[in-house]
Amino acid sequence: MGRRIGIDLGMTDSVMAVMGAEGRPIVLKNKEGKPLTPCMVSWRKRDGIEEFLIGEAAYDYCESDPQNTIHPVRCLTGRRFSDAHVEETRGQVQYDIVEPTDETEDSPRVILGGKEYSPTDILAMILRKLKEDAEFRLGEEVTHAVASVPAHFSQTQRDATRAAVLQAGLEVIRILDEPIAVALAYGIDSDYWGYPKSALVYGLDGDTFDASVLLVIDYVFAETSIEGDIWPGGSFDQVLVDYAVEHVRQEYGTDPASDRRAMIKLGKAARNAREALCVSRAANLISPQLILDYTGGFIALDLEVTRSQYEEMIRPLAQKTLNLAEKAIKNAGLINEDTGSPDLSQIDCVLMSGSVARIPVIQHMIVEMFGENKVMRTDNPEYVGALGAALFHQEDFLFCPNRDPDEPTKKCGYPNSPEATICARCGEILVPIPLPDSE
Numbered sequence: 001m002g003r004r005i006g007i008d009l010g011m012t013d014s015v016m017a018v019m020g021a022e023g024r025p026i027v028l029k030n031k032e033g034k035p036l037t038p039c040m041v042s043w044r045k046r047d048g049i050e051e052f053l054i055g056e057a058a059y060d061y062c063e064s065d066p067q068n069t070i071h072p073v074r075c076l077t078g079r080r081f082s083d084a085h086v087e088e089t090r091g092q093v094q095y096d097i098v099e100p101t102d103e104t105e106d107s108p109r110v111i112l113g114g115k116e117y118s119p120t121d122i123l124a125m126i127l128r129k130l131k132e133d134a135e136f137r138l139g140e141e142v143t144h145a146v147a148s149v150p151a152h153f154s155q156t157q158r159d160a161t162r163a164a165v166l167q168a169g170l171e172v173i174r175i176l177d178e179p180i181a182v183a184l185a186y187g188i189d190s191d192y193w194g195y196p197k198s199a200l201v202y203g204l205d206g207d208t209f210d211a212s213v214l215l216v217i218d219y220v221f222a223e224t225s226i227e228g229d230i231w232p233g234g235s236f237d238q239v240l241v242d243y244a245v246e247h248v249r250q251e252y253g254t255d256p257a258s259d260r261r262a263m264i265k266l267g268k269a270a271r272n273a274r275e276a277l278c279v280s281r282a283a284n285l286i287s288p289q290l291i292l293d294y295t296g297g298f299i300a301l302d303l304e305v306t307r308s309q310y311e312e313m314i315r316p317l318a319q320k321t322l323n324l325a326e327k328a329i330k331n332a333g334l335i336n337e338d339t340g341s342p343d344l345s346q347i348d349c350v351l352m353s354g355s356v357a358r359i360p361v362i363q364h365m366i367v368e369m370f371g372e373n374k375v376m377r378t379d380n381p382e383y384v385g386a387l388g389a390a391l392f393h394q395e396d397f398l399f400c401p402n403r404d405p406d407e408p409t410k411k412c413g414y415p416n417s418p419e420a421t422i423c424a425r426c427g428e429i430l431v432p433i434p435l436p437d438s439e
Contacts, residue, residue: 002143004173005134006389007127008181009147009161011072011207012355014039014126015383016134017390025185025390027383030133032056035383037130040071041122043112050113054129063268066094066260070110072207073126075230076119077164078157081108085230094260107160120164127168145170146389148181150203151212152228174392178203179212180221181388182353186376188216197348198224198334202366204321205354205382206237206271211325213332213347218401225332227324236356239313240270240305244285247303252293262291266301273305278358282306311361318362322369350375355382402428 006017006025013036016028027035032055040058044051044065053061062069071093079086081099086108090097096111109116127145134142149161158175165172179201188199196217203210210228214221244266248256256262265287276283282304289298329342336343350370356362358381367375378384400412400423412426423430 002141003134003138004144004146005130005142006181006386006392007130007145007147007165008178008383008385008389009074009123009127009149010039010205010382010385011074012039012205013037013382014130015386016130017383017386018134018138019390025387027380027386028134028137030055030130031136035380037126037133038071039073039126040069041073041112041125042069044068045113052112052125054125063261063264066264067096068112069264070095070112070117070122073110073119073122075207076108076110077123078119078154078160079107094264120160120167123161123164124167127164127170131168131170143171144173146173146176146392148176148178148385148389150208150228151177151179151210151223151226176389176392177212177223178210178353178385179214179223179226179351181385181392182351183214183216183221184388184391185384186351186378188349188351188376198332198346200325200329200347200350200370201353202321202325202350202357203353203385204236204356204362206235206356209321209324209354211321211328213328213334225328227328227331229320229324235317236314236359237267237270237274239317240273240285240310241266243305243313244269244301244303248290248299248301252299254291254293254299256291259291262287265290269301274310274356274359277305277307277310278360280307307360314359315361318359318365321362322365325369344370347374351384352377353381353384357381400426400428400430402426402430 003018008015015035017025018028020026029035030037034056037055038059040055040062042053042058042061042065044053044061058069075089076086086097097108098111100109101116107118109118110122131142145165147161147165149158162172162175182201182203183199196215199214199216201212201214208228208230210226212223213225215224245257248254256266269285269287273283273285285301285303285305287301290301291299293299326342329344329347334343334346347370350366352375402412402423404412405426412423421430
């Protein structure tokens, strides 16, 4: 058996991780030297030769031919052509989504180079690149994977994801719910509480949101409630795109929304600005050659957006995620008996994940809702799904159940080899604490 990796299959980007030499998961960079691989596939033909560009290469090329660039694709995976989300996505993307010509009801098809491909085919191309990149970094064959997916995924969507992993040449260890992967990455399973705890996993990227309530008992996780939503247009970036479109219309009398290339350029500019606004008080939507104006010259967009402006744009979206989180808490049975409303005090910790979860106003709203001492953060919330997926290989490790020598209120939790009898970290004899009966 070759190496095994954890993969977080995001809507926008994917991340790989592997267990490191010290028994801790580490993020693997792709061949381009970046931890995030865009979930994009482009087709092009040069000198009579057809080729697929995947990941960073597709991201760089997509402006040249947006109609032959597929992104996003995860929102189509495992859905029927008649699905409302597929119809919504068709109105947002620059490529063609069509009904299968073979008259199957299996899934929609996307068009690349004039040919039909299923979403599973596209996802498999991305996964194959991740496999090859991991092998390049590790210097050995990668044969197995744990892939994390949104908790709200249906069984059909999970089966389609599994099929894509297999098509990419990887054996599937587990299709793992992202909230469980996130909880593993944060290490809340290794805390010695002595009694069950409830955790809210708040997962927000550019296109999807999941709020999941987990009941945690030692190393056992039970998802007691899940709520979520999908925004195929990437709403937290789309508000900036819409702002820029309206500016160009008013300032130049030209509508960039009618031009596929211009919209791809604005999507990139919006993402860059959103990321900059997480650390700066202002950012610029920049596109030097956005679109031709009525004189035949290019419009050079350089539009400043302040953080306060952006916060006002996204506040309704952010509030929507909090409403869904409250709904998840209520559906988990954590209710104030006097008022019948969600009892937020019964949530012991909030785990933040996803690239958009780093936006300051969202962090502030979460802290206001639950309290500073309950919110757990990380510098790179977009990595936690992959890190948790890599950690899921628990059959390869014997986690130390003894007291942490530095923090006696917690467990040591060190991942020792299965044959170990003494913990390599704390030096105590490895005698596992039995888990509670499933009944």
